[in-house]
Amino acid sequence: MYRINQRMTVDLKTLSMAVLNGNSLAIIIALLPASLTTGVIGIIGVNDWTNSISVMTNAAQSILPVLAAFAVAHALRMGTLEAASMGLATFVSSGVLNVTSAGMMIKGTGSILNIMLMSFVSTLIVLGLRNRLGAYKMIVLPTVTLLIGGLIGQATLPSMIWIQNAVGQAVSGATSFTPVLMGLFLGAAFAFLITSPLSSVGIATAISLVGIGSGAANVGIATAALMLAIMGYSVNAMGATLAHVIGSPKIQLANLIRKPILYLPIMFAGGIGGALAAVLKIQGTAFSAGFGFSGLIGPITAWNITPGNDAPIRIVVAYLVVTVLGAVFTAWLFIEKLHLVAPDDLKLLDED
Structure with a gap:
């Protein structure tokens, strides 16, 4: 059992459903703006206004990991500090952030598999630490959640990408x-x-x-x-x-x-x-x-x-x-x- 607040605990099933429901809602929130505008932009054509709309909707998709963390935290009635700490770990683990020779680049939605996994792991980290940090909670919780969750997530990301690629290769056989x-x-x-x-x-x-x-x-x-x-x-x-x-x-x-x-x-x-x-x-x-x-x-x-x-x-x-x-x-x-x-x-x- 994992403690949510001073009076409530959550079992593994409740936690898992919060992760699934939170991620489902986050996917809709992040992807719907682009879904509603892409077809219209294709009809109108490219101009300064449609370029601005595309930038905004593409950026919204890349915030999916953060939205997922906040949605899961909301489902478990967590506070803003805890939700934001989870968001940090989930974001850096998602695959959205890419480091190139020119600097850091944010692109796409990342690996949804890893986002789901890390929203679960970061929730466990926060639940394990939230009542143990006392007056130092605001200072320690975001940093520890980011570092521990981020390192775990970056370690699991290649495996999640491999799974998706393996499924893709299996599907590609149908083209024959x-x-x-x-x-x-x-x-x-x-x-x-x-x-x-x-x-x-x-x-x-x-x-x-x-x-x-x-x-x-x-x-x-x-x-x-x-x-x-x-x-x-x-x-x-x-x-x-x-x-x-x-x-x-x-x-x-x-x-x-x-x-x-x-x-x-x-x-x-x-x-x-x-x-x-x-x-x-x-x-x-x-x-x-x-x-x-x-x-x-x-x-x-x-x-x-x-x-x-x-x-x-x-x-x-x-x-x-x-x-x-x-x-x-x-x-x-x-x-x-x-x-x-x-x-x-x-x-x-x-x-x-």
Whole structure:
């Protein structure tokens, strides 16, 4: 048992769920601004205003480790000093900070796997020290948490990156399949990845997933995200429901860890979307493959590079017909017919 304050303690399960829920919320907070603005910027074009917006939204994504630490601390009713101390350790361990010959550079979201691990470890450090430092707490806690947590996190970061790269290499084998089978596999695989602690965008970029494979992965993600939104709409607020589609379905991460069987409908829906996207010959780039509907990056990229006079019709069918029918059918199948999942399994915690 770990003490939260003078009157309360938390067991390992409660601590783990706080880490999962906190990270899920932080991912949405950090990624949603870019998701909402990227498509609009692509339509408007590049100018001083859109450049400023891009800088702000990209910076917001790089603050994900700090947001994760604060969200976990808030879930455990910790104070500002403790949350900030956790944020320091999580940030320097995330992979966001890169040291080059020109100095330090902040880029990307870092390794979500390591962010989750270090938000857990830094919480343990703070819980272990908070009532032992007395009058020196303000001076000692941030430094000790940063140094111990940071060193642990930097030691584990290469392993977390290796895991993601290994998964990417396994997924890349599907590109040698026939188009429909490839689409089925990639749609299911990327639907899994987008709802896991791994980075679907990072893996797609690492394996240079392009063409029909990229389009299949993207439509698979879009179908699975819409399916999760439909499954949980009766128990979640409208904003949380929309966040699955325009933000990231990673918002369900805590529920998925608690009930892994939810991955069955996710991969089923993703497989439907991916296979039919391959039939429709929807194309994409390594960058667009891992986004789904988020920021309209997938649909806009497909619109720009999918060849053929009938490409606009095929794209509309893929992103409006295939995703909706695939999502609705999967939700009906797994809830009403198979009874393997229930809407309450998708209920999100209130953000307050």
